[in-house]
């Protein structure tokens with residue numbers, strides 16, 4: 584499968600503009616970078632106050648000059664720090680001009696992020712400001728009409744986002760259902776479509792809990808928990824449910840430890856293929872959002888390609904289905920007859936997932952489920 588065919592199906596809801604229209608996207612991992620030359624980013628916010636003195640000079644955007652001869656490069660060679668160094672909205676001690684207003688800074692930041700190809704520039708510009716100011720987006724909206732000045736450090740965060748670092752890595756936070764999760768380097772940022780997958784499991788678990796009463800709480804297992812998003816949702820939204828989760832990655836596991844602390848979830852650092860042997864044949868619900876991208880498919884979004892861990896993306900094999908198949912095999916082992924399994928996948932894999940479950944002969948009620956945009960993004964079955 585070509586990366587082009589795969590592109591719209593990658594889980595990240597963001598999408599770069601058409602490469603043919605000028606974005607700096609290529610098929611290789613090493614060449615993705617800011618979608619516009621860094622001097623354009625600097626130029627986009629040239630109305631901000633500069634510094635006096637000989638040690639630092641902004642380029643003349645009209646002349647299209649680059650700074651220190653380095654900002655003309657596109658791609659990883661221009662770091663967020665380099666960009667930040669050229670676009671300060673923070674007045675220096677010797678700058679007589681008034682500080683930039685929050686409203687002007689957010690407006691300029693929106694233009695900068697749009698120029699860099701960020702798909703939701705206004706929202707991201709606002710969320711970065713809200714993060715620094717320690718307020719919610721609603722409060723920030725009110726502040727935009729007031730006299731608040733641009734928060735210190737805004738330019739540095741803006742430059743990182745313009746370099747296509749995920750917003751959630753910059754703020755350190757991902758929102759998932761009712762949860763505020765800690766995320767960063769080494770862990771997969773949970774996606775909105777997975778919230779829908781979790782709902783399918785919650786519905787089944789809630790019904791079981793009602794049928795069994797308080798003493799017979801159901802049991803659920805999350806295979807490949809990453810940040811712990813699915814497991815924490817099950818534990819938080821189905822009181823009395825005993826939840827188990829497994830994560831193989833050394834880098835992701837500490838994030839799961841952090842997010843699952845105090846939730847009651849039993850977390851194991853290991854391989855889903857042999858995890859929880861002590862639960863074999865007893866589990867009510869198994870959920871999984873396994874890695875499922877085919878080996879040859881390169882995600883188009885720099886946020887995904889450069890920042891999501893490969894272990895979280897690539898499912899193994901030409902079709903990416905090795906890990907989904909492993910998750911299904913583990914679910915067969917863990918579930919009792921009648922137990923429910925639901926697994927996320929890419930839209931194009933819906934038929935293959937159904938075939939995979941059907942082919943094993945272990946499943947009944949095999950069903951494809953859509954996400955909120957109507958795409959086939961999950962398959963479930965009942966253990967025979």
Ligand SMILES: C[S@@+](CC[C@H](N)C(=O)[O-])C[C@H]1O[C@@H](n2cnc3c(N)ncnc32)[C@H](O)[C@@H]1O
Nearest residue numbers: 771773807808809830831832854855872874895
């Ligand atoms: C697509 S991410 C999903 C993370 C999380 N469940 C979510 O939805 O946000 C897949 C996760 O499975 C983990 N993983 C990959 N292979 C695994 C294995 N053999 N055993 C356990 N976890 C594995 C990855 O490290 C990654 O955290």
